[in-house]
Amino acid sequence: MEMPWRAEVGQYVGFMHAGVVGALVDTACGDAAATMAGHNLLASHFSVNCLRPAVGERFSARARGIKPGKSQVFTSCELYALSEGTEVLVATGETLLTVVAK
Template identity: 35%
Template sequence: MATEITPDLAEQVLAAQPFAQHVGTKITEFAEGTATLVIPIRPELGQQFGYVHGGVLSYAADNAITFAAGSLLGANVLTGGFTITYLRPARGTRLRAHATVTGSTRRQAVVGCQIYAESDDAEAVLCAVAQGNARAVERELG
């Protein structure tokens, strides 16, 4: 049976993820069919040219996709897979990954995600887009 996921439970699930804590991920939006995650950009998340490493962008897409799907499928979801396209290098003060469910059944959801690099003094830059799916699983949260 699926565990209904509320914004408070979504924050608890995120807080229980050591990697999310490592990169400083926060949920800033969680509603039916959508989720937004924000990650502060800092030097430790960079690659050799000073931009945010692609692995961090992939993590942001993966987690945003799963949280958006979980808003419809319940708390017991895992990513089934996703593809990501990097459009521009990411730099600024924070990443914002916004995911929206485009279609779902009782057990799976297809989700689109846009990842923006933001600064307080500049317009947000779309740096990556992703599409993926998540599936409900028969496992209780640990």
């Protein structure tokens, strides 16, 4: 999942707001979980580690499934900032998703 930089997602100093960082991690993890366990999922817990200021022209969230189960799915994500052809890891995160009945 990728997103271009937009001033509206910045905080007062101009870095991407941590809430947007968290939303990217959560959404990418949800997409990864859906490929393993279907689309009836609900995030029950997620955590984000902001490693450095999220500054760049574009942001790329790369998530993967860790363990699918009957009632829970574990995922992990890395968020990169891309600027002038250089990629920098700015955050990591994990999500625990619950399988819900229709």
